[in-house]
Amino acid sequence: MIGRAFLATFRAILTDSAALMLLIGSAILYSFFYPSAYSGEVPTRMPVAVVDLDHSGTSRSLVSKLSALQQAEVVARLPSPDDALRWIESRRASAVVIIPEGFERHILRGEQGTVALYGSGAYLLRSSTALTGVGAALSALGRDAATDQAMALGAPAPPALGLIQRPLFNTREGYGSTVFPGVTFIIIHQTLLIGLALLAATMRERHGPLAFNPRDLLGIALAFFAIGAANVAYFTGFVFWFQDMPRAAGSLGALALAGALFVAATVTAALALASFFKTRERPLQLWIVTSVPIYFLSGLSWPAEATPDWLVLLARLLPTTPGIHLMVGVNQMGASLAEQRTDLLNLVALILLYGTVTIVRYCMPSPGHNLRRPIG
């Protein structure tokens, strides 16, 4: 019985082009489509405009050193700060370096020469990291630029404390390797959910209310589990390798268990959700609009510490929230299962919750069944 339902489910998917596209085609499509957005990885060179109001030897040497920086590309040398503002407003430059009048004089006197660095807050996420880099590079340039000062006054004392920054896990720190591993599990989650609900709604359109005996239901669930597991294997095994994302940091056993729990929670949630739809197109209509909020709620790009507590708790009802933490933990951070037991238990709780809803909805059609408002 289980085997028959398993095979029947695959037959149903293969004979429905929309479901086939959603469940299998879109994973392949999105695996190439999405990473292309991040193929630039680290923003290589930030376009910077320079305003030199000092016109001295020191300022000229600073400008020429600026153009050699890895983080910045000098796109214009402008006569006034007003011109520079216009360059920022029209997005031709992301930052402006202004060297004030008297810059060289200050340095020769043994004081600090202050350079003003203006970044565009209209693109805060893009510019904050780059600005920090340019700011640090400017200070470092100062050491060379200060030879004149040293000749006059002797070398300055080194600062008392220095800070070395070392990234852990995602060492290349590209946008892609930060965002895409999260997006991956949103893709797997959403395509399973929508594809399964679309099939269930189509069956309900044709045959009326759906009811299965527990063995058939298990067979159906296993078929979707197989698709989800194949997706996880495809992304963590092939796509992360092909796109050269941080991967395989944890053990294969941890990956298998974490992946299985994520897919099981997603399939039970999808079955539970699908039991409410009775129009074929409805799941597509209502569910594709949720991807961006689901991604942010996972807490990968916006930390739970800065999210209201009740929203963090509600977000844990989505399989993607613990799922993304687990998969990033296993694939990038090399975290062990013990270190991630909260997320594992979260997934187990979701499997139990949505599994119960699924069994109640499909195996025990109550007399009041028709009173529930079906979607569509």
Add this chain to the structure above:
Amino acid sequence: MAEPSGPPRPGAAFREGWHREIRFLQSSFWDRALVGWIPLLLMAVMAIQLSAGVMRDLPIAVVDQDGGATARELVRRLDAAPGLRVVARPPDMHAAERLVRSRDAYAILLIPRDTQRTVLRGQTASLTVFYNASYSTASGAAVREIGAVVQSYAVQLAKDQIATIEPGKVRPPPITAQTTILFNPQGSYELQLVALIHPALLHLIFMVAVASALGRELRDGTIGGWLGGMPPPSAVAAIAGKVAVYIVAFMAWSAVATGYLAEVRGWPVLGSPLMLFAGYAAMYLAYASVALLVTGLTLSMSKTLSMTGLYAGASFAFAGAIFPIESASLFARLWSALLPYTAFAKLLAEQWMMGSPAAASWPHIAIMLIFLVVGAGIGFPRYIAAATTPAVWGCR
């Protein structure tokens, strides 16, 4: 509904298209939800999640191998910084890394042995911060804050030493950069993200709603009775009347979203609000035309909705406002250029945050109107032709 005698004129067809859609929405709970509480709910969830704007009390761990007074004072200063909270003082790096892997801390500050002695000798003691680059938003904020605390403490230490070591020997570094963030001086992620996420959600839901409205007539075979007998100008007006319902509804949501951030949260629109709304209108017209184009080409509601998910669902990644698209592949840059949202995001940055003159944003509106011309130019004839081709109806 009484059939009018003879084909309706465009004005009447527009009104009929409008009323036809209103009547349908009144009868369908879930289609009504898609223009009603669903956009409100999704926008509210994002607004609430990001309402903190800046990240405070991010958990970090300190491994203090030195144990001297300098290290103790540094830890005190770190804990007192608004952005940080020292949650653990593990004895070694091994234990500290475990905290990061279980996400109990975003960063580890290692204060090595002999820090105190190095500082007293007047040399530079190197501290190392290890941060979880997999969670880059939070750890980036934590590292910036740690850097600021360390730097200000170093300045304090230098001042203290002037008294003890020979004066004049201690001088600040010769060049320093003072960084100012223009247009968003508080560095608020709320302004940056919510201002962009709301229109990203709205245009996606809008395109889904329009694709559903257009596709439904084909699926149910009702397009024939509706447009079949009309001359083309009236059919165009009838379709425009149907779409106008959604444009009005989503312009209202745009006003709610803008009002929330500008009035309730206090991030005023520095440029022209009128231009911003003109941008919204142009964006909706562009996405309505793309929905018409795709419906006309696929003649299938489910295929159009899937393509809507691909096209309008990924705007946020490809618009270049959050992630730089300039250095991405040719395909990504091309795809980005083919999204009206890309032009809208530029207009939004100019008119909301930068306070650019209204005229500066006309090019973005012009770009969005190109989508209208191309989409409508191909979409209208295809869709209207389907009204007299019963063979293509009912395609699922």
